[in-house]
Amino acid sequence: MAAIIPVSFVGAETGTYRVLRMNAVVGEALAPVKAVTSHAVHLPPSALPGAAWVLRGTNSAVRYVERTETEALRAVQPTLGRPQCTHAALIPIRKSDAWWNLSQDERREIFETRSQHIASCLKYLPAIARRLHHGRELGEPFDFLTWFEYSAEHAQLFEELVQLLRTTEEWKYVDWEVDIRLIKNELASS
């Protein structure tokens, strides 16, 4: 249960998910690709000669979530891999030095007390599955890679969640953000 989950997101010509669109929200763009595939392992770029990019991260212990919030999240959050979830998003984010120089209590204050990151997400989570991966300790270009899965009917709800988070005080510390929207490939080709 406390196991870590390594992941490598590979952008290439072909893959499990077809890219619907890629946007640089803040900072520079990633090289455009047609497809994204996730692998549950840390792959070195040399293992994938055909890849335009490989983004790596690790899902591990929570860093801000408190006990009462853990319980609330558990009660509503779905698992990844639901068959109706044909849509996905990969949102790589980097936070500024100003964020990383804060102490733990200051980051928690901004993250939840002032930005209500967890409280806001709760409303959306029954529809939207997500998993956070940390890349910072790996020396990766992005500090966080968040993966989302949702059904076609919840595409607008997902848009609302993303826009809401981007208006928060927490997001003032985001200095690089790319937004990649995806659709499962068997549907993309039908």
Place this chain on the structure above:
Amino acid sequence: MAAIIPVSFVGAETGTYRVLRMNAVVGEALAPVKAVTSHAVHLPPSALPGAAWVLRGTNSAVRYVERTETEALRAVQPTLGRPQCTHAALIPIRKSDAWWNLSQDERREIFETRSQHIASCLKYLPAIARRLHHGRELGEPFDFLTWFEYSAEHAQLFEELVQLLRTTEEWKYVDWEVDIRLIKNELASS
């Protein structure tokens, strides 16, 4: 200032620091080596064919330290590399699933409110320099690698600090700990 610092500790026949002793405090022993060298990069084991082991970690943002504690630590903690610090210790630690399944507030409560990890260390820090490296997200066998440097005259003080931490509630969650004591090699050979 918010930069991450990657590190690889290499155990081998020769190296910068000579091993005085290696103890498995909890759990299994590491393969015995004569010397340890630290490299400020994440080295793959294949890069070091002569190494008995390579332990990797990353120094990054604090996870429990609050603002007032940050200020108190900054006021007393010395930097690594002081010339009089001929002695060093490398203490790799793994914590149990029971620890990693706790929420952030529960871990902070055990770490500081009940175990006084930071408050206890403050007394020792003017003499003992240290740097914490996280290995968990890297998929390493140890969750933490802490590196300590101190002078010969403070060897007993360091012993006191280590023993104090091992009696805390926090340490009940440590399920693997190896204690490696070292001395700078130019002195070891004199």
